[in-house]
Amino acid sequence: RLEETGHVVSSWDMEGSGPARRHYTLTPSGEEHLCEWMAVLERLSFSLARFAADVKSVVTGSVPETAG
Amino acid sequence: RLEETGHVVSSWDMEGSGPARRHYTLTPSGEEHLCEWMAVLERLSFSLARFAADVKSVVTGSVPETAG
Numbered sequence: 001r002l003e004e005t006g007h008v009v010s011s012w013d014m015e016g017s018g019p020a021r022r023h024y025t026l027t028p029s030g031e032e033h034l035c036e037w038m039a040v041l042e043r044l045s046f047s048l049a050r051f052a053a054d055v056k057s058v059v060t061g062s063v064p065e066t067a068g
Numbered sequence: 069r070l071e072e073t074g075h076v077v078s079s080w081d082m083e084g085s086g087p088a089r090r091h092y093t094l095t096p097s098g099e100e101h102l103c104e105w106m107a108v109l110e111r112l113s114f115s116l117a118r119f120a121a122d123v124k125s126v127v128t129g130s131v132p133e134t135a136g
Contacts (some may be wrong), residue, residue, distance in 0.1 A: 026127075031127045031128075034123065034127055035124050035127055035128070038120040038121075038123050038124045038127075039120070039124075041116055041117075041119070041120040042116075042117050042120045042121065044116070045113040045114070045116035045117040045120065046113070046117065048109055048110075048112070048113035048116070049109075049110050049113040049114065049117075051109070052106040052107070052109040052110045052113065053106075053110065055102065055106050056103050056106045056107075059094075059099045059102055059103055059106075060099075060103065
């Protein structure tokens, strides 16, 4: 549960028709946690792109743009 | 089996000590197929990076660099 980690808080929305709905809000620590994961995702995506470019360069026999 | 699609051919390597080893080689159609998948992977990685950047900009409240 994200609430137990303090990343999300919830409240009951009594307005409107129909049953009460639960309303979730990110806390500051939740926003920070999300940003950290997005940074992980970005690094992963860059690694994937570099891997794909490297495989293509090996197959086509061309020289890759960057080493390492 | 990749061999059934014509993307890979195999042969037996009888050299060296120990049992014969199977040797696999990409065919031209296999190389083309691999390059197509690497292009898919690159597009996916760019989508992931853009998604991560968009989430971060929403959380931090800053303006994203590019729209669309």
